[in-house]
Amino acid sequence: AQSVTQPDIHITVSEGASLELRCNYSYGATPYLFWYVQSPGQGLQLLLKYFSGDTLVQGIKGFEAEFKRSQSSFNLRKPSVHWSDAAEYFCAVGNNDMRFGAGTRLTVKP
Amino acid sequence: GAVVSQHPSWVICKSGTSVKIECRSLDFQATTMFWYRQFPKQSLMLMATSNEGSKATYEQGVEKDKFLINHASLTLSTLTVTSAHPEDSSFYICSAYRGSYEQYFGPGTRLTVT
Numbered sequence: 001a002q003s004v005t006q007p008d009i010h011i012t013v014s015e016g017a018s019l020e021l022r023c024n025y026s027y028g029a030t031p032y033l034f035w036y037v038q039s040p041g042q043g044l045q046l047l048l049k050y051f052s053g054d055t056l057v058q059g060i061k062g063f064e065a066e067f068k069r070s071q072s073s074f075n076l077r078k079p080s081v082h083w084s085d086a087a088e089y090f091c092a093v094g095n096n097d098m099r100f101g102a103g104t105r106l107t108v109k110p
Numbered sequence: 111g112a113v114v115s116q117h118p119s120w121v122i123c124k125s126g127t128s129v130k131i132e133c134r135s136l137d138f139q140a141t142t143m144f145w146y147r148q149f150p151k152q153s154l155m156l157m158a159t160s161n162e163g164s165k166a167t168y169e170q171g172v173e174k175d176k177f178l179i180n181h182a183s184l185t186l187s188t189l190t191v192t193s194a195h196p197e198d199s200s201f202y203i204c205s206a207y208r209g210s211y212e213q214y215f216g217p218g219t220r221l222t223v224t
Binding site: 090 | 151155
């Protein structure tokens, strides 16, 4: 069965610092991988996705993620965090049967 | 493009009553829509998959008689919570599948049952 693990429940970074959010997946075949961001009381916005091809994926808002099959990981990165990036981030795997990780709450210190 | 709306965004109802939540794909047709439930500070849990013109497929543990799903057209799916109880209070999010292995999510509906 497919599943997603986000090991970090809460991360705090200073504004301007770099960010990496971890995601590990379990999937029987080539995974379809996604990162979403959710602001409080809002729906989900897609940051980026990976289906195949180049393992380094560029997304919106300056985010990128790297697919590493050997590590079953799809970590999200941003070189310089802005205060507006504070939100909940979800990694997801699947297609029609999408499964979400537990989420990582990002706090940005001024 | 690829906008999904939900109505209402927030609803309060009394225990024992039913409430209907609408999910619409505004600028594309969606043969498949999904309904998720999210408890505070938790992840999204898939409740059911809604296919236009056919019965919804429910995830294990989701009561299909309590959470009625109707996907009557290619742009509208509805979730009706019947005989709601306080434990049904949650954030309900729908998504619509447009192909390209991607779901577009609605803004969510917060249900509070008193």
